[in-house]
Amino acid sequence: MCIVHMVRNSTKFVSWKDLKKICADLKAIYSAATEEAGRDALEEFGKIWDAKYPMIYQSWDTHWDDLSEFFKYPPEIRKAIYTTNAIESLNYQLRKVTKNRSTFPNDDAIFKILYLAIRNASEKWTMPVRDWGMALNQFAIIFGNERVPF
Structure with a gap:
């Protein structure tokens, strides 16, 4: 939504x-x-x-x-979160690599395949989020440094 x-x-x-x-x-x-x-x-x-x-x-x-x-968020964060397209795109990529495999030999196998899917998807992320620095600063203020890595 x-x-x-x-x-x-x-x-x-x-x-x-x-x-x-x-x-x-x-x-x-x-x-x-x-x-x-x-x-x-x-x-x-x-x-x-x-x-x-x-x-x-x-x-x-x-x-x-x-x-x-x-x-509930300041305008800098609103500009970064007004759409969920990036999240939906990533979820699609993850579903695509797991849908044809009904079982995995162990938990590590699924983590490895999801890691590789995220790595491959991130290579296509070429468009930077507008004013990301300002949004990141607001995230750090709201959520603290323990949840926002620098």
Whole structure:
């Protein structure tokens, strides 16, 4: 449940002429400074668009508990975690190497194959995360040095 996927789901059935307006109103929700401001923006979105596209508000409202976690982090971290595409891609790579093997001789065998899959997948990661240094700094402040290696 990430912001990018929520926006994609929300705009899937939107008319082309309303798309820019819908996206701008959705951006007001997920780019709000606080959870309360985001919730207010969602309510405002509902007032404007419920007559034409009621499922968008309903979807965001239903998933609000999950989406509200996003607001607990500073903007630097939000930019790094607004999408789960990288995680989903890695999970796909790991499933791909394990799905055809029904058994492994021991636990070390599966750890080795997963290690190799992660190593191979990481070679394809060429696009750096934008402003990663600032996000890493915020992670260290929030979670402490014991969880964020330097």
